Amino acid sequence: MSQLMLDIPTAYEPEENHPAYQINQLVESLDFTDEYTTVRYPYHPRLLLKLVLFAYTRGIRYGRMIERFADENKVAM
Template sequence: MARYKPYSYAQGKFIPIHFANQVLPGTFEYTLNYLIDHELDLSIFNDRYHNDDSGAPAYDPKILLKIILFAYSRGIVSSRKIERACRENVIFMALSADSRPHFTTIADFISSMDREIVSLFLEVLLVCDEQKLIGREMFAIDGCKMPSNASVTWSGTRADFQKKVTKMETAIANMVNHQSRSQEIGPPVKL
């Protein structure tokens, strides 16, 4: 008769997680984390909050941007699903420093800062593409196909490049606008 290794679901395991060690160099999330912390100008968010003297502390826009843009890169556009990922996914926990923002906070941030998020996301995508962190054939967000092969797709004149940037901005804006109108993933946006 066959013998099998014993197992039991009635056991637990404590796993120590150091968030800084979860975001590994050479990955999209590492570059996203670095760009938001060190390269992007996020002063546009400073005027949004007026809680210096009273009111509860707000979530740092850096944290919200990191989890939203990372979620978008994984095809997650529902604020409820982003909130869930921050509770269940180690990379989301690491990017958010385990702050776990509520889905209403995420949805409000997206809907009120859609123009800023679109321009920042485009900047992140262009840098990541330059560093070859985006797949060499396609980068999909919510069914939105974006070319990412720099040697073929991004070669051409400055006008050609500007057309492609405009297409990416439009696709990102459509995705953000769709998120603002509903909490569910919508139909794909074609470029």
């Protein structure tokens, strides 16, 4: 039985005037190398910080709502 694969592009770059772009630039400029080398997370703290900051710009402040926002919003993904 062959599997059906969907061809969905996953790379998304927001425009330079979008808040997500500015958040990405800010977080990428931070140094995360030494602080998180011994702790294992399923996601890199840099990725989670970007998501939380972007959710905050949209008025979303609670964990479950941020989770739903990340599932439903293309930019947050």
